[in-house]
Amino acid sequence: MQRLKTLAIATAMSILTSTAIVAGPSFDTASIEKITGLKGQYTETEQVFKISRPRTDVQVNVDNWKMPPFMGLTSWAAFTSGQDHLMMMGDTVLFEDEVNPVMSAAFESGLEVTALHNHFFFDNPKVYFMHIGGMGNEITLANGVKHVYETIDAIRKAKPEPQKSFDGEIPSISTISAPPLEELFGKKGESKDGMFKISFGRASSMHGKPIANAMGVNTWAAFAGTDDKAVVDGDFAMLPNEMQGVLKTMRGGGINVVAIHQHMTDEEPHYLFMHYWGKGRAADLAKTIQKAMKTQSP
Incomplete structure (x- = not known):
């Protein structure tokens, strides 16, 4: 009797296993x-x-x-x-x-x-x-x-062969007007040789030490060219739950994303970084960047 029970259990298990495979x-x-x-x-x-x-x-x-x-x-x-x-x-x-x-x-x-x-x-x-x-x-x-x-x-x-550059020329001499961009961003930036750069620090900590803008936890944008034919490159510091909003906004404004990665491993909170490159009117590029920043947490 016990042998029959054992055989019945083994048969049932075999059927269940076969069913799972099928x-x-x-x-x-x-x-x-x-x-x-x-x-x-x-x-x-x-x-x-x-x-x-x-x-x-x-x-x-x-x-x-x-x-x-x-x-x-x-x-x-x-x-x-x-x-x-x-x-x-x-x-x-x-x-x-x-x-x-x-x-x-x-x-x-x-x-x-x-x-x-x-x-x-x-x-x-x-x-x-x-x-x-x-x-x-x-x-x-x-x-x-x-x-x-x-x-x-x-x-x-x-185009069967991959392109070697983005469309649009970049003027060889830079004459970016800083005041309109500073007014748009609501912050003073840095000018050099007709170029303009602005940076926004974010708060984090590593090994018990607070870190922010000067240690590289920042979003920044650098403009060159002219007000009408500008190029912008920069970096976005993003919390993981902010990344999709930032990426979608930048792409929606025609700015090219060129890298997404991390810069650190033990900071808290953990940040991801997105590097970008865009061409167009300086004010339009700045508006897209500002719009992307507004999708982030305060």
Whole structure:
């Protein structure tokens, strides 16, 4: 009798295990494949479905070596179930002229951008990696990834070779008028050789010591060129929950994001930093920067 009970329990466990294996993912992977046009792979142990897209359209050389996509030039997006939604995370291989249009495409689709950086030195053309994420359902997230990839395709179809500069010239002699910018920012800045720079410190601490503006915990903007043909570059200090608002506002004003990373590891609160580059009228650029600052906590 005991033997029969043991056999029955073992059989039931075997059926349950087989059912779990057959069940596979709890979300619609077929829709993800259909929308993106990419075949995916399901990792049962982690319950993750992943699609990938190697960059084969442009040859990349790293350290004077023709680099195959297998060695790290492949975009991907991975999907897994959360408590009440589907979660997506991905990494997207981009050339310099693709980064900002693709970032805007991600925002248009309701996705988040969480990092932007390089993986190589001596790469030609230069390659950047933009991390994306989102929460929602299969249809929404897959369409977001599709929009990101279609934006890349449209850029390369229009110009097969990546651009080597942003559109618009930068005057060789700088004559930026400081007073209008100081009035707009509500703070005195620094002028030098016709250029203008302004900085806004933020509060943090490290190893029990307060740190702020002078230690690099700041948002700053530097202007060169002329009032009508200006270039601005700078850095944004952002708390993690501020980053999406800042990025969306900067892109909405046409300012290019060129890096998103951390500068420190043990500060409290922890800051992320975004570097940017923009061209246009100095006042318009300043208004976009100020607008982005207003999305942050006081």
